[in-house]
Amino acid sequence: MTDLTQPDVTVVVPVKNEEDNILPLLAEIHAALNGVTPFEVVYVDDGSDDRTPAVLADAKRQYPYLRTARHRFSCGQSQAVHTGVRMARGTWIATLDGDGQNDPADIPAMLARRDEEATRSGKPVTMVMIAGHRQKRQDNEIRRLSSKVGNGVRAWLLKDDTPDTGCGLKLFARDTFLRFPRFDHMHRYLPALMLREGGHVVSVRVNHRPRERGTSKYGVWNRLWVSLYDLVGVMWLQRRARNPQVEAQD
Numbered sequence: 169m170t171d172l173t174q175p176d177v178t179v180v181v182p183v184k185n186e187e188d189n190i191l192p193l194l195a196e197i198h199a200a201l202n203g204v205t206p207f208e209v210v211y212v213d214d215g216s217d218d219r220t221p222a223v224l225a226d227a228k229r230q231y232p233y234l235r236t237a238r239h240r241f242s243c244g245q246s247q248a249v250h251t252g253v254r255m256a257r258g259t260w261i262a263t264l265d266g267d268g269q270n271d272p273a274d275i276p277a278m279l280a281r282r283d284e285e286a287t288r289s290g291k292p293v294t295m296v297m298i299a300g301h302r303q304k305r306q307d308n309e310i311r312r313l314s315s316k317v318g319n320g321v322r323a324w325l326l327k328d329d330t331p332d333t334g335c336g337l338k339l340f341a342r343d344t345f346l347r348f349p350r351f352d353h354m355h356r357y358l359p360a361l362m363l364r365e366g367g368h369v370v371s372v373r374v375n376h377r378p379r380e381r382g383t384s385k386y387g388v389w390n391r392l393w394v395s396l397y398d399l400v401g402v403m404w405l406q407r408r409a410r411n412p413q414v415e416a417q418d
Contacts, residue, residue, distance in 0.1 A: 210235050
């Protein structure tokens with residue numbers, strides 16, 4: 169059961185040309201969250217030129233809690249996530265990649281871990297981010313190697329203590345996310361941006377599945393070069409962060 173007016177969690181799914189993955193993933197989201205917590209789903213179509221818009225229109229008749237937005241031309245995954253978060257009515261955001269490799273069944277355990285970590289860390293619950301750490305990666309050897317190298321370099325330079333920032337499965341408070349600096353490819357640096365705000369990040373093991381339908385939108389090289397460029401910018405943002413402790417005065 170879900171609350172269509174005030175959900176607790178909004179599942180944000182950015183997609184581009186994923187016509188064959190939409191209905192199977194929606195069925196899994198429903199199975200994972202129905203009866204667990206009030207939720208809605210927001211799909212953001214980032215300028216697809218296949219049947220993605222038509223499939224989403226049909227899906228809305230089957231899933232009344234599904235809401236959609238469409239970019240008239242492709243703006244990238246980070247902008248699609250940002251559009252979805254701005255649309256969201258939920259207090260909390262769970263992000264999923266639209267290719268079906270993330271498992272929605274991991275979300276309930278992440279919700280439970282959020283509350284545990286808020287108590288353990290002493291941070292306000294809205295300053296806690298739960299980041300997925302993919303186990304037994306179902307990608308080819310080259311992608312696994314490039315991801316391992318990229319994660320190592322990023323962790324060394326940013327000190328974000330997160331082994332797998334590339335995992336699309338994350339849980340965070342909507343209002344906290346909207347305070348983050350906004351830039352292209354920011355979705356790869358959400359843990360670092362949470363730490364920059366003075367928050368707490370914990371990684372949890374999640375399932376990872378092979379892509380069964382469609383084709384990947386990312387290659388090794390187009391991810392590598394933009395990641396190196398963005399690292400410099402995020403390091404700059406970190407060095408200039410200031411988080412004052414404000415004391416109330418009469």
